[in-house]
Amino acid sequence: MYDVEACPTNSADKQSLQFTMKRELFKIFGAMAKDSYLEISSHFGICPLEQSIALRGDKFVKKYSSSDNYLCRLTAKH
Numbered sequence: 001m002y003d004v005e006a007c008p009t010n011s012a013d014k015q016s017l018q019f020t021m022k023r024e025l026f027k028i029f030g031a032m033a034k035d036s037y038l039e040i041s042s043h044f045g046i047c048p049l050e051q052s053i054a055l056r057g058d059k060f061v062k063k064y065s066s067s068d069n070y071l072c073r074l075t076a077k078h
Contacts, residue, residue, distance in 0.1 A: 009053060
């Protein structure tokens with residue numbers, strides 16, 4: 001998820017990230033049904049990928065636009 005907030009992501013990127021997240025949970029908890037992924041994610045506070053990318057993007061824009069750098073503030077408004 002590093003840098004996802006600053007770079008545009010297409011559907012292939014999102015699918016790749018989602019696959020990686022699911023595989024990691026499968027490795028940690030062993031083989032499980034697809035529905036179990038959603039249940040485990042909710043118990044451990046793992047947001048859905050789309051929501052996580054949106055939250056990280058919003059946080060990045062807020063920090064970027066509140067920077068002391070004039071150029072950052074100027075480009076954040078556009």
